[in-house]
Structures are given as structure tokens and as C-alpha cells.
Amino acid sequence: MNTILAMAFVAAHAETDPSEMILSPTEEARAMSIQIRGVIPTLEELEAIESAGAIDESLLDEWLASSEFEEQVVRHHQSIFWNSPYQNDLEVRRVLFFSNGLYYRKQTSQYVRGQSRTSCSDWENTDVDQWNRPQTVLEQSYTQNGQEFTYLDEGWVWVTPYWNPTTPIKVCAFDARTNPISETGVDCRTRDSNKDSGCGCGPNLEWCMTRTVQTVYKEAFAEELSVRVKRALSEARPYTDILTEDITYMNGPLSFYYRNIDSYVGRTSAPAENIPELDYFDTDTWVAVATPEEHSGALTSAGWLLRHQTNRGRASRFYEGFLCSTFVPPTGGIIDEGLSTPDLSLKRGCADCHARLEPWRAYWGRWGEVSSQYITESDYPTYSENCAECAEDGGCNNFCRNNYMVDPIHADDEPYIGWYLPYVYLKQTQSAHPDTGPSAWVTDVLSDGTLAQCVTQNAVTWLYGWEVDEIDPELLTEWTRAFEQSGYSYPALVKTLLIDETYGRRK
Amino acid sequence: MRPFWIALFIGIGCRAQDVEETIEPPAGEPSNEEASTVDETVVGEGDLEPSESPESRARMRMTIDQLQASMKHITGVDWMSGNRVLWDEYRTSLGVPDYQETVNEDLSANVIFQKFLQDASTYSCQEWIAHDGSAGLYPFFSDAYDEGNLDTISDNLRYLRRLVHGHFPVGEDPMIQSLQELYTLVYQRTEDHTITWNTVCVGLFTHPDFYTY
Numbered sequence: 001m002n003t004i005l006a007m008a009f010v011a012a013h014a015e016t017d018p019s020e021m022i023l024s025p026t027e028e029a030r031a032m033s034i035q036i037r038g039v040i041p042t043l044e045e046l047e048a049i050e051s052a053g054a055i056d057e058s059l060l061d062e063w064l065a066s067s068e069f070e071e072q073v074v075r076h077h078q079s080i081f082w083n084s085p086y087q088n089d090l091e092v093r094r095v096l097f098f099s100n101g102l103y104y105r106k107q108t109s110q111y112v113r114g115q116s117r118t119s120c121s122d123w124e125n126t127d128v129d130q131w132n133r134p135q136t137v138l139e140q141s142y143t144q145n146g147q148e149f150t151y152l153d154e155g156w157v158w159v160t161p162y163w164n165p166t167t168p169i170k171v172c173a174f175d176a177r178t179n180p181i182s183e184t185g186v187d188c189r190t191r192d193s194n195k196d197s198g199c200g201c202g203p204n205l206e207w208c209m210t211r212t213v214q215t216v217y218k219e220a221f222a223e224e225l226s227v228r229v230k231r232a233l234s235e236a237r238p239y240t241d242i243l244t245e246d247i248t249y250m251n252g253p254l255s256f257y258y259r260n261i262d263s264y265v266g267r268t269s270a271p272a273e274n275i276p277e278l279d280y281f282d283t284d285t286w287v288a289v290a291t292p293e294e295h296s297g298a299l300t301s302a303g304w305l306l307r308h309q310t311n312r313g314r315a316s317r318f319y320e321g322f323l324c325s326t327f328v329p330p331t332g333g334i335i336d337e338g339l340s341t342p343d344l345s346l347k348r349g350c351a352d353c354h355a356r357l358e359p360w361r362a363y364w365g366r367w368g369e370v371s372s373q374y375i376t377e378s379d380y381p382t383y384s385e386n387c388a389e390c391a392e393d394g395g396c397n398n399f400c401r402n403n404y405m406v407d408p409i410h411a412d413d414e415p416y417i418g419w420y421l422p423y424v425y426l427k428q429t430q431s432a433h434p435d436t437g438p439s440a441w442v443t444d445v446l447s448d449g450t451l452a453q454c455v456t457q458n459a460v461t462w463l464y465g466w467e468v469d470e471i472d473p474e475l476l477t478e479w480t481r482a483f484e485q486s487g488y489s490y491p492a493l494v495k496t497l498l499i500d501e502t503y504g505r506r507k
Numbered sequence: 508m509r510p511f512w513i514a515l516f517i518g519i520g521c522r523a524q525d526v527e528e529t530i531e532p533p534a535g536e537p538s539n540e541e542a543s544t545v546d547e548t549v550v551g552e553g554d555l556e557p558s559e560s561p562e563s564r565a566r567m568r569m570t571i572d573q574l575q576a577s578m579k580h581i582t583g584v585d586w587m588s589g590n591r592v593l594w595d596e597y598r599t600s601l602g603v604p605d606y607q608e609t610v611n612e613d614l615s616a617n618v619i620f621q622k623f624l625q626d627a628s629t630y631s632c633q634e635w636i637a638h639d640g641s642a643g644l645y646p647f648f649s650d651a652y653d654e655g656n657l658d659t660i661s662d663n664l665r666y667l668r669r670l671v672h673g674h675f676p677v678g679e680d681p682m683i684q685s686l687q688e689l690y691t692l693v694y695q696r697t698e699d700h701t702i703t704w705n706t707v708c709v710g711l712f713t714h715p716d717f718y719t720y
Binding site for chain 1: 565644
């Protein structure tokens, strides 16, 4: 009954004045605080503003210098970066599954036990050597559809995992092995060991992870993008550094990952040489580490590359998020012209978007798709004589078939025979895009002002709640100019918008 | 934008009055000047104010994170069930994007939002009143509050309106009268001050003056 009365009260008084209203200083301060600190002001702050009759500029500056402001800017940028944890396993052969009280690597079972997706049985194997290698192994068998199958059963051993040093767990002995080299001579610290029968998860399981631990790494990749935004604010650096700096940030989990697990994972590669020695549990300490010159800030970070997995997806998100434009399909849909040119930048119906998108996706041409790895010229030359030859003579190997233009199906393919696929169909003026990387695109849009205008527009839609078509172009130009003149200071941009008289009026 | 202001002031200066007013003669000696005559030329009906108004921002709804933080700031408690924070539990239902499946936050005050806000308010108000603010920064009752004294009830309503809505009225605040009526109505039916204040508290938190800005 009382809930209904409360609802009736709200219904009777919820009608807000439809006309525009000029906010009082306390109302304006409340709105500002909610937006830039994520919480209403304290009663004391409001009372001080009420008695002063105005918002003291120093109070606004204090709010803009607070960690709460950084947090709100981070959240605003999450809606631009779309940073969120990668959804798949980084390397399933390094994942320890848990079943019947035992941890084991399901995906390597076929190599070590001779039977896929099979764990050891529940018996403690105390007969192991100094590398945890079981000296006693049982041969088990079972019959299915009248056929007998056998597999090895090594039992389990106690191991203290790195993610929980106080609680030993039962790990199938094959997966608990710590030997650095396998019996066949494979280095157990390399990717080759993923399918080798003689390697395990290393000391304290440091070469493996559970799915829960894997989530810690994936969340850290995603959070690293937010750390970039925070650092640009807290260190009072230009906003553009977020997209251009030759720096990556690592916390404890990421430092652990790059030191111990990265070498097994095909889709990531350590972005720096000097990986800091941080404790795995130190999630809050983020250390800046210099990256090689091919990096371009957030746009080549693992968080961005794993979230936006294709080069076209990466270019499209940048185009929407940082240039405030979208690709719109032609009216009536895309026409499939069958055997017309495979070059999407020329193909009718596709060219409307792809004439722009193809040269832009090429900026990520040397970054792997569904991967954060940089692909070097020495590993994948821009032009391969071998692949060009095999395209003529036939008999191309998988390397050529998967990565190079060796199978032309149209006259437009012919000029690109033997070229590494990210370079195919690029016109002469665009052919350097994969080598320059996305930083060259950032430089272009910085110099023509489109990046600054979009950053401003995004801030306006955030703080004013306007739809894009409600923004007065003259005002946008005025605010963009102020942002540029401030040296791309993001707090200055937000302050400009908050102290503008427009903010004090609400419709 | 600035020219709009100038146009608006001119417009206001020329605005016709809808209501006939008695014009008092000015005090002092009458002027020797002849009264001017006004030509009445019919030009049709129209708005004397400029068609474009000055830019103003939109009224916006708090995000779920802002709502959670603000409610906790006031009451000192999170919306919980056991050891689960329900704001976190219902994020997806409340339209908070995960940036995988969804990338835009639904900031409409839709029925689902209202339902969860009602539940969160009911829980938070109960806890706030039960602990009288010992869990957070603010007591529920102002120092002078005395449940037998109507004046202090009214004062407490003003205190809560300032705290929850951030509203500092220039003159008489009509909502205080309405809150007082709500208080009286619920108390007459329940004869329980705690239930009554809880209803008032829920009314304040579910009002747009709290969750919009």
C-alpha cells in the first residue's frame, strides 16, 4: 500500500516543466558533479554554493583534477573504444580444466594420454622424478561399440599454483611436469611444446592458466586501454597521446602473462622488451613500458586488437569512434555482381564504403587479425618471389596460399601476384599504409582537424545529452578550436563545455 | 548564439499582455506633451519572440553507476541481497552495456528502470532509517527532529529534499506541502513513523528530481 502511495506521489509531481529552465548554481553543480565525478555533490558543497550564490571556479578545477573525473572519462571512452575482455580462449592448450576434483589440460590429452579430452584417474602418484614426471603410469582400456581403446593414466600430484600460493591442488601428473626440455628435445618454454607429449605446465603451473585466471589476463588487456586514458589525464598530457604514444602499460597479471604464458599463445606477443617484474597479484600497479616504433598507442594495444579482430573492424571503429562518421550501405542494399572485380574499393555497391575503408584497414595490415601480434617484414615480406613463382608454376605451400596472392581469379588480381595479402589492391599512394601503421592515419586526421572535432562532438553528446543533429555547427567549431588551442587538453575541453552558459540551461 | 539573446530581449520587450491590467496614472504633474497616437495595422498573428531559442542541454537520466554511487552516498548502503550487490546483479537488465553484446546504455526511465529503482529505494531507505545514517555520511533525521512535533517533521522534509534532490528553493517549495500530505496520509493509515518515513524516502528517490539532472 505504501509503495503505491509513494508511486502516486511521484506520479503527481513527476511532471517536469516542459519549458527550458535556467538552473540555479546548486542545480548546475549537481549536474556537473554527477557527470564528472559520477556522484551527487556533498550537502556541504551544495550549501557552500548556495550561500556563495555561484560555483567557485576553483571547486570545478578541483573536481576536474580528481580521480573520480578520470573514472568518468574512462567510462565515456569505454563507449568509444568498446573495450571488453576477449571472448575466446587465448590458447586452449594452456587452459587447465577442473573435473572431479582434478585439474588437467583437456586439449593436450590426446598427445600425452593417447586419448582426447581424458583426465587422469583419482589416485595420487607419488612415484615422480624431480621434474614431477611420473615414473609409474597405468595403461587403462575401455570398450566402445565392440572396439577396445587404451590410454595412459598417470594419476595426480599435489601442486601449489601461482594464482593461489596457499592452497595446493590436485593436478594430473603429466600436466604438472616442470622439465624445461622434453624427451624429444622440444623446449617446453616455446609454442612447439603445445602439442608435445613431454611437456607440462611448469613450476607452480606458471605456463598454464585456469579459465578464471585467463579472465584476469583478458580483463587486464581491456583495462590497459582505460589506463591510457587515465594516464593522459593524470599526467596532464595531450589527449592525442592516447592514440600515438610508443608506450604500453603493464600491471602484475600482464607482466606475469608476458613473462610466462605469452610465448605459448599465437595471438599475442609481448609488446616490449623490458617487461617489469611485478607480482602476479599486483593488479593496481601499472608500469609504463616503451614499445617499438611500429606501435600507435591504444590503436595497436592488445585490448584494442583483440576486441576489434579484423582490420576492417578496427578501421570502422576508429572511423565511428574518433572521426564520428559511419559507413552506410547504399539505398536498396548491396548488389551482388557475381564475377565483377574482387577489389571491393572498385566493386559496384561495395565501393560506396570500401573505397574509403580498404586503404584505412591497410593501416593495420601488419597487425594480425584475431591477434595482437605485429607481423614483421622479415617473416612476411611485402612481396615474395617464391610465392610469385609458385603462383605461376603451381604447387604453392600453405604459407603462400594462406598469406599471398597466388590464385588470381580476375584480371584485377594479376598485378598483385606474389604480394602479401594486406597490400593487395592498394593503390600506389596507399601501399605504404601497412608499414606506417595507424599512427599515420592519426597524424592525418589531427592535421585536418577531424579528430579534434569528433573528440569535441563526443564530449558534447556526453555532457549535453544532445543528438548529433542537434549540435550547432558554429558552437562545435568554437569548442573544437578551444580544445586545439589548449594543446588537446581533455579537462580543458570538459571545462569549456561546463562553464558555457548553454550548460546552465536545461530543456 | 549571442544574437539569439539580443533578439529574445527585444522580443520580451515587445510582448503583448494577455491580461488587461489597470494602469495607474503616474504621480506628479501631468506632461505638456501631446499623447502619441498608435496606428493599428493588422499584420496577422505571430510569435513576437524569435523562433530560435538559446541553446540548452537536455535533461538526462543518471547512469546505473551514478545512481548506485549517489544513493550510496546519501544512505550509506548499497542495494544488497545477502552479500550480493544487486546493482551489479541486474546490470544487464538495467541496460548497462557490456561492450560485447551491447554498446549503448539505455538511459530511458522505462518500466524496468522504475521497478528496480523502486526496489533499490525500498531497501536503501529501510537500511538508512534503521541505522539512522550510522552507515554513511548523513543521518536520516535532522538534529531537531521530534516525531511529535509537526514543525520538525516539516523541517526534516526540507532537509531530505535538499539532500536527496539537491533542491534549495528560493521561495516556498510546493513539493514540501505534497510530501507533508503524503506523510500525513501514510501515518493516518499505519500509525507507524518508520513506515511513514520509509514511504516518503522512497517517494524522494523514485522522483525524477533525484535520478535526472
